[in-house]
Amino acid sequence: MNTFTHRLVMASMLALSAPIAWSHGTEQHKASMIEAGRTTAKASVSIPMAADDAVAALERFSNALAAGDLPAASQELSPTVLILESGGAERSRDEYLNGHAKHDAEFLKSAQITLNRRTASVSGDLVWVASESQIHAMKGEQMLMILSTETAVLQKVGKSWQIVHLHWSSRAQK
Template structure:
């Protein structure tokens, strides 16, 4: 017979087994922290990372493949309301800015439910402006929708400010 301390561990383990075979872990016990990136959200995180890498490399064609046709990009008080509008406009500036930037990830949270996922990221971005080093504190939220072709970004919101 299990000791009183082992009973909750055994019970939790038995609850987890059926879900583990489905690729989903159960919610953590009350008071425990949820993982920053939920297992079900990892494919969406991979899509965000692929988009970001392509943008930083200046490969707008590859970056565009990760965007839904009707993506909404909000940045610096402006909005682009489609993949075409973003790629023909602000994407070039974003790629140029990121080309020489050093992006240092600090925190990421991601969740998925059904065919929707969101990925929130916090980073420090180290750049040079007018020959002087500048560090920006940056936040990014991306909402993705699962399609027949995989996860596609339907919304991006970027925000940053200089670190003091």
Template sequence: MKRIATLAVFSLAAVGSPAFADGSTTPPHAHDAATPHASAGPQLSIPAQAEPAVAAVERFSAALAAGQLDAAGAELDPNVLILESGGAERSAAEYLGGHAKGDAAFLQTAHIQLLRRTAQVSGDLAWVASESELHLSKDGKPVTVLSTETMLVQRSDAGWKIVHIHWSSRTKAPGDHH
């Protein structure tokens, strides 16, 4: 179950938007729903200047969910630091050469529902925080995992690159909310 929770964390930003969760390749447009109603979809708070950083996060997540590790890696800074479940991967090569394969396989078995996403930019750095629910089956039983993700994205001559990821998740108990 720990591995499910670990992967769930990643999935929230990775393919957390309803557009990605239902198989569409069209990323959501934050400016279309800055404060949507709860039933209208995820709650987004993304200023215009943060949209390019959010787009890098969405490209990374969509590529990973599709098993396209080269495309996912193109969104990572070579020295990215990834923290999850008490562990660390200290480069894009380390992540892509190991853990990413399991994350990609897991994402193909889960339905991801993005609940909230917020982002801010300060100079050449942006942070993107996402909260999601992952719906999957474990031993033939439905399981919901609450997942949170924070990504730091840095602007460079090569565009916006992800320099840090932190994933956290836990199995949802009855009555739990994000």
């Protein structure tokens, strides 16, 4: 087969297979297809050892929030935490826990969260952690497929790390 014919065959195969490859977003999903929980096994991670304890505190917060354990989640937050999400702001741990945290916990309780990428950096007693995740959840009969980003800043207080800032952003996955 000459080069031209080979390219023509390959181009035809790609053209015929494209609708199948691109059709994922329109298929119907059932709630039973979602396994609630958090997966980090396949994530691309770049975390210096000096940030390990801070990242562990962020993980404890995330796991507690997803489990609906707001008292445990509160242990990881600074009393003066600033949380930014969807154009809104909670300016303290109490403001968040007495308001939006309950909605976040309810949403996350049945969501499947897959961490795709995480990176962190240390500067003195501060660590920032940037995470990119994929979230699948049901809203009524509709499956939501969301790409989510999180930026967390943690500060060392004594021997432990506290979250002093969180910024969450998300969009529908296409």
